[in-house]
Amino acid sequence: MSGDEDFAEFVAARWASLFRLAYLLAASRSGAEDLLQTTLEKAYVNWSRIGRLEYPEAYVRRMLANTLVSSRRRGWFRERPVDELPEPVGDAAGDSGEMPVLDRHLFWPLVCALPARQRAVIVLRYYEDLSEAQIAEVLGCAPGTVKSQSSAAIGALRRALAASGIGEAMGES
Amino acid sequence: MNIDPQLRAALSEEAEMQDAPEPNVDRLISGGRARQRHRNMIRAWIVAAVAVVVAGGVYGLAQVDTGATSGPAPAVTPSSSPSSTVSSEGSVRVYKDEGAEVLPGRYRMVVGLDTHDVPIDAEFTLHEVWLSGNYPVLRDAGIYGGLAVYQPTALSAGTGCLNDNPNTHVAQTPTKLAQQLAGLPRSTVLQPPTPVTAFGHPAMHLQLRIMQRCGRGVYRVAETLRGGHGISYGDTLTPVVIDFWVEDVSTGRPRVDDIGGAPIVVETWHQAGASSQMVNEIAQAGDSIKIVTGG
Numbered sequence: 001m002s003g004d005e006d007f008a009e010f011v012a013a014r015w016a017s018l019f020r021l022a023y024l025l026a027a028s029r030s031g032a033e034d035l036l037q038t039t040l041e042k043a044y045v046n047w048s049r050i051g052r053l054e055y056p057e058a059y060v061r062r063m064l065a066n067t068l069v070s071s072r073r074r075g076w077f078r079e080r081p082v083d084e085l086p087e088p089v090g091d092a093a094g095d096s097g098e099m100p101v102l103d104r105h106l107f108w109p110l111v112c113a114l115p116a117r118q119r120a121v122i123v124l125r126y127y128e129d130l131s132e133a134q135i136a137e138v139l140g141c142a143p144g145t146v147k148s149q150s151s152a153a154i155g156a157l158r159r160a161l162a163a164s165g166i167g168e169a170m171g172e173s
Numbered sequence: 174m175n176i177d178p179q180l181r182a183a184l185s186e187e188a189e190m191q192d193a194p195e196p197n198v199d200r201l202i203s204g205g206r207a208r209q210r211h212r213n214m215i216r217a218w219i220v221a222a223v224a225v226v227v228a229g230g231v232y233g234l235a236q237v238d239t240g241a242t243s244g245p246a247p248a249v250t251p252s253s254s255p256s257s258t259v260s261s262e263g264s265v266r267v268y269k270d271e272g273a274e275v276l277p278g279r280y281r282m283v284v285g286l287d288t289h290d291v292p293i294d295a296e297f298t299l300h301e302v303w304l305s306g307n308y309p310v311l312r313d314a315g316i317y318g319g320l321a322v323y324q325p326t327a328l329s330a331g332t333g334c335l336n337d338n339p340n341t342h343v344a345q346t347p348t349k350l351a352q353q354l355a356g357l358p359r360s361t362v363l364q365p366p367t368p369v370t371a372f373g374h375p376a377m378h379l380q381l382r383i384m385q386r387c388g389r390g391v392y393r394v395a396e397t398l399r400g401g402h403g404i405s406y407g408d409t410l411t412p413v414v415i416d417f418w419v420e421d422v423s424t425g426r427p428r429v430d431d432i433g434g435a436p437i438v439v440e441t442w443h444q445a446g447a448s449s450q451m452v453n454e455i456a457q458a459g460d461s462i463k464i465v466t467g468g
Contacts, residue, residue: 007205008198019193024184030336030390033194037204044205045212107183126177127184157176 007047011040014057021061024123025068027112039067061128062138065120069139110160118153121146203341204396207326210286211398265296268309270399275303279461285324285398285437287466293422293437295322298461301454307400309458311443313451317406318443320458323397325350325438333358334387335403339396347419347436351377354417354438357394359384363414372439372462376418385444386410395438404442411445422464437464 015036022032022039043050043060050056111119117139124130124138132150136143268275268282277299285293297320303309308321331337337358344350351366364380371378383404385392391405394415404413418439441459443452 004202007202011196011198011201015196016193020188020191023191024188029191029194030334032191034335037201040201041204041208044202045209047205107180108187111180111184122180123184126181127188154176157180161176 003047003051006051007044010051010056014060017057018060018064021123021127022064024111024127025065025116025120027119035064035068039064042067065124065138066140068120069117106161107157110157114153114156118149118156121149122153125150197338200338200341207396207398270305270307273305275299275305275309277301280309281465282322282399284322284464291466293324294465295437295439296461296463296465297322297458299454299458307397308402310406311451311455312407313448315407316444316447316451317404318441318447318451318455319404320442320455320462321394321397321402321438321440322462322464323395323399323402323438323440324436325395325397327396328353329357329392329394331358332387333383333385333392334390335393335401336390339393345436347375347377347421350436350438351379351417351419354419355379355381357381357383359392364416366419369418371418372420372464374420374422374464376420376439378416378418380414380416382445383413383415385413394440402440406444413442413444415440415442416459420464422466439464 018036018040019032022036023029026032026035039060043063050059053059111122114122120139121135124135125132130138132143132146135146139146265279265281268280279296279298281294281296283292284295287293299309301311303311303319306319308319308323310317310319325343327339327341328343330340340353344353348366355362355366360381360383362379363382364378366377366379369376369378383392383394385405387405391403392413393401393403395402404415420437420439422437439459439462441455443455447455
């Protein structure tokens with residue numbers, strides 16, 4: 001099988017799974033397509049090496065996060081970060097007074113509003129189940145930076161939830 | 174409140190809700206090949222630059238040897254070669270698309286390849302502090318502008334926004350490429366393609382106004398060997414005025430019969446509302462551009 005055929009087979013088999021991760025990292029479908037396109041182009045360049053790995057998908061998934069952060073560093077387009085996270089939509093506590101279920105409708109807009117690097121840390125930690133050390137390796141930074149980014153992101157999510165009364169409903173001020 | 178498990182579940186659910194679009198494998202492979210060419214080009218350019226530096230060093234040492242009785246030899250670097258790292262205008266630095274700022278000075282970047290895979294370079298001079306990107310960008314009071322020199326591998330298509338696939342059928346002659354540029358999405362032609370001489374070569378000049386607003390996305394003018402070239406910067410999404418000069422760099426250059434691929438495009442742009450000082454700096458940087466062919 002030629003390198004191109006092998007690459008095409010990999011893309012066909014793993015595209016959907018890679019797209020989902022790209023979507024979480026980029027926080028939009030159009031951004032995900034662009035991120036995935038860029039990452040797979042890079043993977044193609046090194047496919048003779050990546051294709052021989054035992055788990056090429058794991059490598060490409062890490063490339064996705066690294067490409068996202070690198071593109072923000074190079075930045076031919078600039079992020080427009082918001083000062084405050086948006087209010088969660090819906091009434092999480094509901095009328096019953098029971099413990100609210102914080103579903104994706106509540107969390108996702110808040111995650112989208114995080115700066116790209118913090119979002120990448122959150123996605124790698126909670127979706128990819130990577131350790132802090134692994135995330136640091138993927139993003140090319142110190143584990144301490146991952147810790148601080150993660151802490152800042154979780155703090156921002158908590159504050160946004162509390163501001164909407166959800167934290168209070170869960171017994172926290 | 175421990176939000177970890179709920180955050181984990183929410184991300185998984187959000188991801189699973191996404192129906193992935195069909196992959197365009199041909200586009201991925203052609204994009205990958207373009208990157209491969211770019212990488213090879215950079216490597217070839219670095220090898221050539223190192224060779225020049227080594228040659229310059231050897232030449233300098235030779236001067237020291239032959240002039241040992243007349244004290245320390247001045248630093249000597251050949252300046253006649255097109256790939257020299259020093260030009261008659263002083264030190265030329267390699268333009269890097271890393272870091273936040275580009276300091277005033279003369280820079281050189283690889284912008285294309287001729288048919289023999291010999292890099293085509295562009296030199297330019299910046300008089301103020303610019304911002305780094307695939308191409309340098311100037312910011313003044315929240316208004317952005319810039320310059321770019323490239324051999325396009327694809328042009329803006331659809332809405333012009335990044336999420337629309339670009340047109341990879343790039344014309345191979347300056348006249349036809351200028352016509353394609355005149356039809357960029359959401360553009361108004363301020364100056365139709367006109368034959369001129371620019372940067373030492375016959376060229377087609379045109380000027381457009383482009384509505385760059387793309388929601389949360391960005392307007393991409395072209396894909397190039399250096400990566401994407403966009404014009405959506407900052408929060409001021411006012412229209413952008415762009416001047417293009419589409420260069421036939423092969424004419425009068427006997428070593429290069431045909432540059433291969435698309436012609437070279439030189440571009441200066443600024444958002445509406447740019448100060449005259451900013452427009453002047455961009456124009457000066459544009460005027461300083463020298464296309465260097467033949468390695």
